[in-house]
Amino acid sequence: MDLDSLFTVDEFEAVAQRKLDPVYYDYIAGGSRDEVTVRANLDGFGRLSLLPRVLRGSAQRDLAVTLFGARSSMPILISPTAFHRLVCTEGELATARAAARADTIMIASMASTVAVGEVAAAARAAAPADHEPTLWFQLYLQPDLDDTTALIARATKAGCKALVVTVDSPVLGANERNHRNRFHDLPPGMACENLRNLRGDEPGNVRQIAMSPELSWDHIDWLREHTELPVLLKGVLHPEDARIAVDHGVSGLLLSNHGGRQLDTVPATIDLLPEFVEAVGGRVPLLLDGGVRRGTDVVKALALGAVAVGVGRPIVWGLAAGGEDGATRVLELLRDELDHTVALCGARGLADLTPDLVRPAAGSRR
Numbered sequence: 001m002d003l004d005s006l007f008t009v010d011e012f013e014a015v016a017q018r019k020l021d022p023v024y025y026d027y028i029a030g031g032s033r034d035e036v037t038v039r040a041n042l043d044g045f046g047r048l049s050l051l052p053r054v055l056r057g058s059a060q061r062d063l064a065v066t067l068f069g070a071r072s073s074m075p076i077l078i079s080p081t082a083f084h085r086l087v088c089t090e091g092e093l094a095t096a097r098a099a100a101r102a103d104t105i106m107i108a109s110m111a112s113t114v115a116v117g118e119v120a121a122a123a124r125a126a127a128p129a130d131h132e133p134t135l136w137f138q139l140y141l142q143p144d145l146d147d148t149t150a151l152i153a154r155a156t157k158a159g160c161k162a163l164v165v166t167v168d169s170p171v172l173g174a175n176e177r178n179h180r181n182r183f184h185d186l187p188p189g190m191a192c193e194n195l196r197n198l199r200g201d202e203p204g205n206v207r208q209i210a211m212s213p214e215l216s217w218d219h220i221d222w223l224r225e226h227t228e229l230p231v232l233l234k235g236v237l238h239p240e241d242a243r244i245a246v247d248h249g250v251s252g253l254l255l256s257n258h259g260g261r262q263l264d265t266v267p268a269t270i271d272l273l274p275e276f277v278e279a280v281g282g283r284v285p286l287l288l289d290g291g292v293r294r295g296t297d298v299v300k301a302l303a304l305g306a307v308a309v310g311v312g313r314p315i316v317w318g319l320a321a322g323g324e325d326g327a328t329r330v331l332e333l334l335r336d337e338l339d340h341t342v343a344l345c346g347a348r349g350l351a352d353l354t355p356d357l358v359r360p361a362a363g364s365r366r
């Protein structure tokens, strides 16, 4: 595959769709139930227009952002997605190398098919000599707190710099494409490696990830007492819950509807962002994911108050099309689009992306 002949995330998706087993393509592309929210995430950006400023002298554009002490060369992070070995042989090792090469933050999924320690080592080996790559760990709190403690210990030992706790999954969302395709288990030879031999006394055993409706704010308090790492919540959607989260001392929020894969018919994250900004009142950084496919999407989210965005499927399409190089190219295309959009907006950097640049618009992107 000549990756240089691909110029957009959508082109990467088309190539991925051609290359992948349709069962895996459906797992990745799909969302829950009628996929209303999957579409809403894309349409949400399409319904906003950008209103640029002019003549502000924007020759030097700095796209870097610092989050919890770690610098990322751009405000586009890798959102956590499960099971990368379904789409490329090296799995999460390839993703980590791409993130390190692009000098951005990877949020490693707890449901990865390579253990987080190996993922971190791959990132370090691929990073430029003077550069420490940043990995965060996405955590599903396990109802068995000993399991959770062991997982936190693994992530911490691997050098992860934050825990991103996914709170939108009291039960797993229903992707009906998976039901139709009878896709319920990973193929032989693949497993959630972070859950292997979790207690050290259970050789060969890989636990299943538990989605737990028992979880409550008490667990977030418990977690904060059991880690020194910043704790971000991923998947808070109600602005009132955003306020409660901040009151519970979380360090940040990743506004996410899980790419439309949990409760269907929830709003597009970009549509919720203004309310979130108001609820949080600048007390913690706000990140957003869901439907980011273009540099203009990134600029809209940043202008409306996000400090950074995450991309989920675009990275998986990159991996499917071309492994590490494919994911790297997706990140570099998005970086170029972002820089180009910032320039066209007459902005000198991310601080110039203010809410007045965003207006309601007619039309959708597709």
Ligand SMILES: Cc1cc2nc3c(=O)[nH]c(=O)nc-3n(C[C@H](O)[C@H](O)[C@H](O)COP(=O)(O)O)c2cc1C
Pocket: 027, 028, 029, 041, 079, 080, 081, 082, 109, 110, 111, 138, 166, 234, 256, 257, 258, 259, 260, 261, 289, 290, 291, 292, 310, 311, 312, 313, 314, 316
């Ligand atoms: C194939 C796939 C697997 C995912 N796995 C996880 C996961 O393990 N943990 C998690 O918190 N979110 C997971 N997500 C959600 C992403 O982190 C992210 O919220 C979403 O993909 C963002 O939307 P986008 O795909 O439109 O960029 C997954 C999403 C996809 C598409």
Ligand SMILES: CCCCC(=O)C(=O)O
Pocket: 082, 111, 209, 258, 261
């Ligand atoms: C237990 C794996 C969950 C993966 C996930 O979050 C998703 O497919 O959206």
